[in-house]
Amino acid sequence: MNHSVEPSDAVVIEDTLRWLRRAVIGLNLCPFAKSVDVKNQVHYAVTRNIGFKDLLADLRQELDALADIDAATRDTTLFIVPDGLQDFLEFNDFLAHANRLLAKSGYEGVFQIASLHPQYQFADAPPEAVTHCTNRSPYPTLHLLREDSIDRAVKAFPHAEAIFENNMRTMERLGAEGWAALQVGPRAGHGKLST
Numbered sequence: 001m002n003h004s005v006e007p008s009d010a011v012v013i014e015d016t017l018r019w020l021r022r023a024v025i026g027l028n029l030c031p032f033a034k035s036v037d038v039k040n041q042v043h044y045a046v047t048r049n050i051g052f053k054d055l056l057a058d059l060r061q062e063l064d065a066l067a068d069i070d071a072a073t074r075d076t077t078l079f080i081v082p083d084g085l086q087d088f089l090e091f092n093d094f095l096a097h098a099n100r101l102l103a104k105s106g107y108e109g110v111f112q113i114a115s116l117h118p119q120y121q122f123a124d125a126p127p128e129a130v131t132h133c134t135n136r137s138p139y140p141t142l143h144l145l146r147e148d149s150i151d152r153a154v155k156a157f158p159h160a161e162a163i164f165e166n167n168m169r170t171m172e173r174l175g176a177e178g179w180a181a182l183q184v185g186p187r188a189g190h191g192k193l194s195t
Contacts, residue, residue, distance in 0.1 A: 041075035050084030085140040
């Protein structure tokens with residue numbers, strides 16, 4: 001018999017933090033991530049909703065909250081959906097709705113949304129390519145970024161356009177086994193369990 005065991009919000013955040021520190025920061029996939037992590041400026045927002053309408057309402061709350069707080073306190077938000085958007089195509093569909101919400105809410109040019117997903121796939125790479133892992137997170141996640149912070153980070157990192165290519169090379173050197181050894185997926189024991 002199969003039982004679905006859902007991780008608590010605390011476990012979802014711990015898994016996401018482990019992925020951020022081991023993969024994103026540890027592999028230097030984003031040279032700007034360490035600074036906001038060290039300063040505790042990353043907000044982890046877990047939603048248990050699964051329907052687009054409810055998820056968009058939750059996302060709007062997080063966008064408003066980010067707009068209302070100083071960047072020195074909260075520079076960025078990871079909007080994590082552990083129970084929904086498991087299918088990557090559905091996730092991409094939701095991302096289009098999220099970007100429309102951003103524009104409709106007056107936040108275009110203020111925030112950007114970056115997408116991260118356990119089955120993330122670049123359109124121009126074969127399905128088995130390890131390079132997809134640069135955008136693979138433990139759970140479907142939208143990264144809410146401040147445009148001002150992106151501008152400052154790009155100025156501080158003179159070759160920002162090289163990040164993508166560097167990440168591809170890093171993942172190719174690491175390989176699938178190296179990625180698996182990082183253990184940056186959902187915590188073992190959660191998901192489908194056989195009894």
